[in-house]
Amino acid sequence: MSRVTGGRRIVRIGFFGRLREALGDEREVPDERGETVARLRVRLAALHPGAARDLLSPGVRACVADAIVGEDFPVAGQERVEFLPPLSGG
Amino acid sequence: MSVRLSDEPISDEHELSQFRSGLEGEGAIVTFAGVARSRTPGGEAVDRLVLDHHPRLTSRSLDEIAAAARERFDIAALRIVHRRGAVAPGETIVFVAASATHRRAAFEAVDYMMDRLKTDAVFWKREDGPEGSTWIEPREDDLAARARWSEAPCPE
Numbered sequence: 001m002s003r004v005t006g007g008r009r010i011v012r013i014g015f016f017g018r019l020r021e022a023l024g025d026e027r028e029v030p031d032e033r034g035e036t037v038a039r040l041r042v043r044l045a046a047l048h049p050g051a052a053r054d055l056l057s058p059g060v061r062a063c064v065a066d067a068i069v070g071e072d073f074p075v076a077g078q079e080r081v082e083f084l085p086p087l088s089g090g
Numbered sequence: 091m092s093v094r095l096s097d098e099p100i101s102d103e104h105e106l107s108q109f110r111s112g113l114e115g116e117g118a119i120v121t122f123a124g125v126a127r128s129r130t131p132g133g134e135a136v137d138r139l140v141l142d143h144h145p146r147l148t149s150r151s152l153d154e155i156a157a158a159a160r161e162r163f164d165i166a167a168l169r170i171v172h173r174r175g176a177v178a179p180g181e182t183i184v185f186v187a188a189s190a191t192h193r194r195a196a197f198e199a200v201d202y203m204m205d206r207l208k209t210d211a212v213f214w215k216r217e218d219g220p221e222g223s224t225w226i227e228p229r230e231d232d233l234a235a236r237a238r239w240s241e242a243p244c245p246e
Contacts, residue, residue: 017142017214018225066146084144088215088226089208 002031002077011075013044014082019060022051031076037062038071040081059086091160092169093152095143100171100182109169109187116166118193120200122186128179135219139177142214148174151212155203163199165190170203172211202239209236 002009009031015023029043041062045052054060061068063082064075075081092109102123110119126139152170159168169187177183184207188199208229215226 016144018216020142020214021216021223021225063147066150082144084147084212085214085225086228087209087211088213089211089228089232 002079009077011040011078012080013040014080016082017085017088019051019054019083019085022054023048026080033076035075036071037069037073037075037081040075041071054085055083057085060084091156091167092171093149093156094170095149095152095172095174097173097175100173100185102182102185105169105171105185106187109167109189113167113189116189117191118196119187119189120193120196122184122200122204123182124184124204126177126179126181126183130217130219130224134221136179136217137220138179138218139183140216140218141174141177141183142216143174144212148212151210152207155206155210158206159188159199159203162202163188163190164195165199168199168203170207172207172213174213205232205235205239208232 002011004010010028011031013027013029015025029047041055045055048055061084062073063069063084064073064078064080102121106121113119126136128136130136152172156168156170159165165188167189169185171185173181173183186200186203186207188196188203190196190199209232217224217226
């Protein structure tokens with residue numbers, strides 16, 4: 001469940017790999033009613049144009065509660081959404 | 091079945107010794123150590139390799155690969171030890187071992203685990219050097235090696 005801060009619900013966004021390097025471990029954005037992963041990507045890309053290419057890349061997968069989710073997955077109300085770049089492997 | 095992530099340098103000798111101490115008379119042991127290179131494929135110097143990982147999915151991916159190897163091959167025991175964080179050139183990134191009654195299953199299990207680890211283990215790797223840093227993308231030859239073990243049926 002998303003957290004309420006200053007009267008607004010907040011979704012935490014976690015990053016890994018090159019996205020973590022560009023944006024840090026985590027950012028917080030206001031929870032927007034009805035938002036999907038696809039729309040969240042667009043919102044984040046507008047906020048962070050330097051990382052827009054990765055944020056909008058289909059190779060960067062979204063993950064909620066340790067499971068990969070699709071572009072239509074509803075983000076609203078989730079505590080945390082993570083973006084995982086393509087794996088480098090071990 | 092022993093699988094773990096390590097923040098500290100891996101001693102291949104220690105891991106082999108520990109692995110052997112848990113065996114029960116198997117006739118074959120195969121080990122593999124993946125070592126951090128001092129140069130990129132393009133010849134540029136590498137000061138360190140950095141492995142970013144996920145707090146849960148990385149361990150889960152290693153466990154799944156180990157379990158699949160146990161299921162797939164007639165092996166008695168296996169071990170995977172994988173570094174995370176900063177790794178210096180010459181240090182072991184990953185140590186893999188398998189034991190079996192006969193050698194073929196142990197060879198194949200280690201080969202399988204390494205091919206899976208190179209593509210399916212949840213890591214993001216970055217090479218840092220004097221010329222800058224580069225995130226490592228999935229490699230076609232690693233994906234092709236992984237595909238060798240595909241369980242898809244042969245086309246008729």
